[in-house]
Amino acid sequence: MAVGATVVMIATSRVGAQAALDVVHVRGGIYMIAGPGGNTTVQIGADGVLLVDPQPAASSGALVAEIAKLSDKPVRYVLNTNGDDDHVGGNAVAASGKVLAGGNTRPATVYSSGGAAIWAHENVLARLTSEGGAAAVWPTDTYFVAQKDLYVNGEPVQLVHTPSAHTDGDSLVMFRRSDAVSAGDVYTPDRYPVIDLAKGGSINGLIDALNQLLRLTVPEFNQQGGTLVIPGHGRLSDEADVAEYRDMVTFVRDRVRDLISAGMNLNHTKAPSPAGGYTRRYGADSGPWTTNQFIEAVYQSLIKEKR
Numbered sequence: 001m002a003v004g005a006t007v008v009m010i011a012t013s014r015v016g017a018q019a020a021l022d023v024v025h026v027r028g029g030i031y032m033i034a035g036p037g038g039n040t041t042v043q044i045g046a047d048g049v050l051l052v053d054p055q056p057a058a059s060s061g062a063l064v065a066e067i068a069k070l071s072d073k074p075v076r077y078v079l080n081t082n083g084d085d086d087h088v089g090g091n092a093v094a095a096s097g098k099v100l101a102g103g104n105t106r107p108a109t110v111y112s113s114g115g116a117a118i119w120a121h122e123n124v125l126a127r128l129t130s131e132g133g134a135a136a137v138w139p140t141d142t143y144f145v146a147q148k149d150l151y152v153n154g155e156p157v158q159l160v161h162t163p164s165a166h167t168d169g170d171s172l173v174m175f176r177r178s179d180a181v182s183a184g185d186v187y188t189p190d191r192y193p194v195i196d197l198a199k200g201g202s203i204n205g206l207i208d209a210l211n212q213l214l215r216l217t218v219p220e221f222n223q224q225g226g227t228l229v230i231p232g233h234g235r236l237s238d239e240a241d242v243a244e245y246r247d248m249v250t251f252v253r254d255r256v257r258d259l260i261s262a263g264m265n266l267n268h269t270k271a272p273s274p275a276g277g278y279t280r281r282y283g284a285d286s287g288p289w290t291t292n293q294f295i296e297a298v299y300q301s302l303i304k305e306k307r
Contacts, residue, residue: 045153
């Protein structure tokens, strides 16, 4: 990460038995709150609080406690970059309007008892409703076009749909005046990207999304600094970090594609370690997303697109 002096660690706290959340000032009214479940982007200002991806449900209480230290205004908007539990699980608490001072004024809907608007791409709502589960975490508002524009706390906030990337409902969230982007699971610099084939993800769509993210970013000097990128998991980044990650994903995709073209099956594709050279930095042999799972997802995605 090369983001200069614009990144300042301002707080680390533990609430009860929950894991610590790190609060990082990005710039202006934008903060990144990092926890074991991922990163939350927070925008504060005169209108109130806007959140992107409010942590899993288990961390949501600690999250709003940290936000209350940053602002005494209510949460007005919750944005979800995808429909995974670690991105939507805290929706009910974050959007309730009962945790922060001031109270929200959003009227109740069939899915909500009032509080903040919860925005996501319509594919997120479609999958959450089909899977069942608590309606309180479902988006109350959706968009279906390539880009949804909001204006919050004195700056344009844009949700940009990236089709068939990590899932088919991914959004990038651009804060134009602050020059920062919340990237969700399109960009996760601490691991190989998760390509959720069951939810419409694909390797080529993910690379397209990373290229879209790079089109939104502008470096300050020698490809360093400038637009700051808040990933779904991992460290605060800039354009150079995203470009390096995009190149890694593209190289692995191309290696797997060449092996498929040579007639290799999945086991034979894994044998020459097409992710070799990157695994020490991004890979894992155990846990929720391993190197083997990543290679399998790339392979299956390319096979599917050939049909």
